[in-house]
Amino acid sequence: MIAVAILTGCEKKADPISVASQADKKAGIAAPGIAETKAIAEEAFIYGLPIVMNYAVMQEFSVDKNSGQYKAPFNTIMNEARVFTYKDTAVVTPNSDTPYSMLWLDLRAEPMVISVPAVPRERYYSVQFIDSNTYNYGYIGSRATGNEAGDYLVVGPDWQGDKPAGIRQVFRSTTPFALTIFRTQLFNAADMVNVEKVQAGYKGQPLSAFLNQPAPPAAPKIDFLPATTAGIKANFYEYLDAALQFVPVTPENKEIRARLASIGIGPGKTFEFKDLSLEHKAAVLLAMKEGDDKVSAYLNTRTADVNGWKIASIFGDAAFYKGDWLKRAAAAKGGIYGNDAVEAMYPMTRVDVKGETLDGSKHNYTLTFPAGQLPPVNSFWSVTMYDGKTQLLIENPINRYLINSPMLPAMKKNADGSLTLYIQKDSPGKAKEANWLPAPNDPIYLVMRLYWPKTEAPSILPAGTGTWSPPGIVQASN
Numbered sequence: 001m002i003a004v005a006i007l008t009g010c011e012k013k014a015d016p017i018s019v020a021s022q023a024d025k026k027a028g029i030a031a032p033g034i035a036e037t038k039a040i041a042e043e044a045f046i047y048g049l050p051i052v053m054n055y056a057v058m059q060e061f062s063v064d065k066n067s068g069q070y071k072a073p074f075n076t077i078m079n080e081a082r083v084f085t086y087k088d089t090a091v092v093t094p095n096s097d098t099p100y101s102m103l104w105l106d107l108r109a110e111p112m113v114i115s116v117p118a119v120p121r122e123r124y125y126s127v128q129f130i131d132s133n134t135y136n137y138g139y140i141g142s143r144a145t146g147n148e149a150g151d152y153l154v155v156g157p158d159w160q161g162d163k164p165a166g167i168r169q170v171f172r173s174t175t176p177f178a179l180t181i182f183r184t185q186l187f188n189a190a191d192m193v194n195v196e197k198v199q200a201g202y203k204g205q206p207l208s209a210f211l212n213q214p215a216p217p218a219a220p221k222i223d224f225l226p227a228t229t230a231g232i233k234a235n236f237y238e239y240l241d242a243a244l245q246f247v248p249v250t251p252e253n254k255e256i257r258a259r260l261a262s263i264g265i266g267p268g269k270t271f272e273f274k275d276l277s278l279e280h281k282a283a284v285l286l287a288m289k290e291g292d293d294k295v296s297a298y299l300n301t302r303t304a305d306v307n308g309w310k311i312a313s314i315f316g317d318a319a320f321y322k323g324d325w326l327k328r329a330a331a332a333k334g335g336i337y338g339n340d341a342v343e344a345m346y347p348m349t350r351v352d353v354k355g356e357t358l359d360g361s362k363h364n365y366t367l368t369f370p371a372g373q374l375p376p377v378n379s380f381w382s383v384t385m386y387d388g389k390t391q392l393l394i395e396n397p398i399n400r401y402l403i404n405s406p407m408l409p410a411m412k413k414n415a416d417g418s419l420t421l422y423i424q425k426d427s428p429g430k431a432k433e434a435n436w437l438p439a440p441n442d443p444i445y446l447v448m449r450l451y452w453p454k455t456e457a458p459s460i461l462p463a464g465t466g467t468w469s470p471p472g473i474v475q476a477s478n
Helices: 002-008 017-028 032-063 189-199 229-246 253-264 278-301 325-335 404-408 430-435
Strands: 100-106 112-116 127-133 138-139 148-155 169-172 177-184 204-207 305-306 309-311 366-369 381-387 400-404 419-424 437-438 444-451 473-475
Touching: 017 138, 032 177, 032 229, 032 253, 032 278, 032 325, 100 309, 112 127, 112 138, 138 169, 148 419, 177 189, 229 278, 278 325, 278 381, 305 444, 381 437, 430 437
Parallel strands: 148 169, 419 437
Antiparallel strands: 100 177, 112 148, 112 204, 127 138, 127 177, 305 309, 366 419, 366 473, 381 400, 381 444
16 A cells, blocks of 8 residues: 555645655654655665675675675685585676685775786686776786786775886775685686696785785774675665765765765765655665666666577776666676676576577477587686576586586587587486586576687677677477
């Protein structure tokens, strides 16, 4: 009933909404009217979704030691000599291609120096810098800087200074807390020992330590509002309120931040969001749903549809987004912490070539790459299976979450040189098992990853209009 009242609007002074607004006024809460609150709350959801998702991941990875997903404290690298599995649930659509090393930076006291070793030329690696706005503000690695050893400086938004001697490049985060993701290519299970040698060469240290100088005073301890990725839906605006303390106001976000403060969210607010009347809160919940629908619609309609695959370039830095909060939210929902298109492309699909929803409980499927038409990359490619509802990796009898190009020598090609992947919940039989990508007994979500995509033809770039297209998923004839 409340939702209907909000949607239709109520003119009478005695209706619940008017009474609530008058009660807010008497209590000294200078909140905008219901309709305006709803409009701003929808904006807040779209603007805030990536920020909230990132805040919750930061909590699980570097703040809450009992989260079950904890990696390491701030400014400490955590190397994982394994790939992600169905047990990893903090981040949606996790990559299971490359063992991760993670480093959550606290840049408040001083900058950090990130050092990388010399990496063999045939092994792809990348170091992606992502701040709390979920902007990719820089890269080190095979594509960006080459495979030579080097020292790089990461600074916070307020740092002033010159590039120190011995530092190859300076990267500036727009926020004091920022995530650094190291990806190191794994060729096969036996190769893990070599990955570990590369990971051992990754280093993060304060600038003062790098320069052999006394350290500045430590930054004050923060009592973060506890947050979990599972709790985002129920606590979205509370999480956003907490997270915005660590996202500086800039000319780019100044206007929307002022509007958010007017409904009690973020620094500079004049009242607490939790003090709003029930009617106001109902309007906000409705706004959240409508905002989420707009984000989903962007992923469905503002991306190129190529043989059923959604292809887009939706990850980048502040200059890439230019204040397009909807694009940024869509990127986070599609798969937070994705790479810039030049680093990796991510064709994704939930449908077959006819547009019908992929569902492992109803059909078996095939994906066939014609001879000579495998994904064109400078490094490697993969096709990863996710549960269509959760976007998480799925438990399966052969512990296989993807098929990637390093697996090609063990796979069987067709007589005409083409390569067929069997996408289904049950084994296609021993003879075809090398080409089997296990599916859930449920809706399917598939993501291709093209690392360091080629720019000369054939290429998937520019996104959606490239000279190479991923082939469509086909229902297998039973």
